[in-house]
Amino acid sequence: MNVTAIKDLLFRIADDKLIYGHRNSEWIGIGPVLEEDIAFASMAQDEVGHAQAYYELLHQLGEAEPDQLAFMRAAGEFRCCQLVEYPTDDYAFALIRHYLFEIADKIRLQELSHSRYRPLAELAQKIAREEKYHQMHAQTFVMQLGKANEESNGRLQAALDQLYPIAFGIFEPTVHSPVLAKEQVQPLEDSLMKAWRAETEQFLRQCGLKVPSAANFIDHFGGRSGKHTPHLPGLIAEMTEVISLDPQASW
């Protein structure tokens, strides 16, 4: 199997999870209701824990320890999609991102569960069991707030208009995508994107939301080759503030 291609895929997934989990953890203590603080805290732990597990697979392929991969790389070395990078103090934005990302994650995990790269397939099967609850949470809240009243529907719609094109960046292929598909490690991103699009469009309509045009989605590609929004370097600087005081020390 093409190890370079597998590593590329693992970095993409692990970095997505780390940055997404990090962003969601920012809601702990300041959510709109206590139950949402707790839910976001719990899901953020899952995501950061999953990131650690994916970095561990990379470590088994000869890369550095998970802590080094997560906390000691420069922003330009990250391969996360741009969707997960955006800061937000708007719960509607956080919720819509959560929904769009979780559905993509579900579809990705379904495929990875049959990956010919066994360690990845085994991990995906394990992770899918936890992710199920994230999807349920996202769907429940998007449905309820989408249909509750004009105000909540309007807020979700505004967030969706902004985020929908950006979310396509999850499916940005890399030069390694064809070989990964050929070796049945992961299908081509295009097929994942089609499945995601079909599911999200149908569900969002049921929630009383209009699915925005995604004509300009290519604009939000770049994350998979290290081209990020200006938000990522700030996030990384904050995340590594303590550990970089002395990277050799045990914390």
Add this chain to the structure above:
Amino acid sequence: MYGSLSVIEIDNMGRKLEEEDPRLLAEFEAKIDAGLKIEPQDWMPYEYRRQLTRMIEQHAHSEIIGALPEGTWITRAPGFKRKLALMAKVQDEVGHGQLLYAAAETLGKPREQMIADLINGKSKYSNVFNYPAVTWADTAIIAWLIDAGAIVNQVTNSKGSYGPYCRALERICYEESFHLKYGHDTVVALATGTPQQRQMVQEALNRWWEPIMHFFGPPDKMSVHTEKLVRWKVKLATNDAMRQAFLDMYVPKIWELELTLPDPNLHKDPETGKWMYTEPDWEVFRRVINGDGPCNKERLAVRRWAEEKGAWVKRALLNKNEPYVAPLV
């Protein structure tokens, strides 16, 4: 994380004790004397309900405000192990808040009203959260020693007379004991680490010592008369007794790490077995509790921001056609 009736307020606004039905009051007190729990549907004197509501509400507020100083370090925690543990810890604290608001609601005050009273400054929370967590080492000291203090306090209070509060506290203490282990482990890593790490943790300990000494409330000789509350098992140990219990358990552990405490008079009297110390400045305590601490404004501003910013979610989730139902009342 913490709740205590360390400062008693007496008000005579409601029903006075002598106006209570003497037969019901005697039955109520007999039940407490017999070690039985008072449950939400039971008769209780006005003052008992008022003090308990206030105490549990303050405890709940302390949990959610307490999530803030540590919460800001989640995004900076060094490494997976600490990041995951700190997220889980702060999540627990918010969960304790949720649990305690539910316990307080059984006394008749809705959660939304309690949160409103927190934001408008009517209702207090533990003073200790009005201090900043300046470095990573501060979060380690909070997780170890403030949670340790909370456990001393809460294990005591879990022997109280009000059923829902006792049950909530038992669950909370169980989780807090993990926080304590996490905090201790983090402090040990720093105290046995590089010179820079040792310095960080020593400075944090110096900063937190006075707030920790304040944590259990003013000395008994300065406290308001609490005989009735002791009889009703609302208050179970004096502030000084809890402070002594804490010092007895944790000062040796701090010294064991070869860390120092910023009080030259701190020692255990070999004859009485009591810890002797310099009284912390209680004027500072009063000032901070009355709103003039280093972070009071910031803490409430964040809480207010969260409430205002999230108000649309609550509006959308609430069904206007359903009246508020207090649990079990």
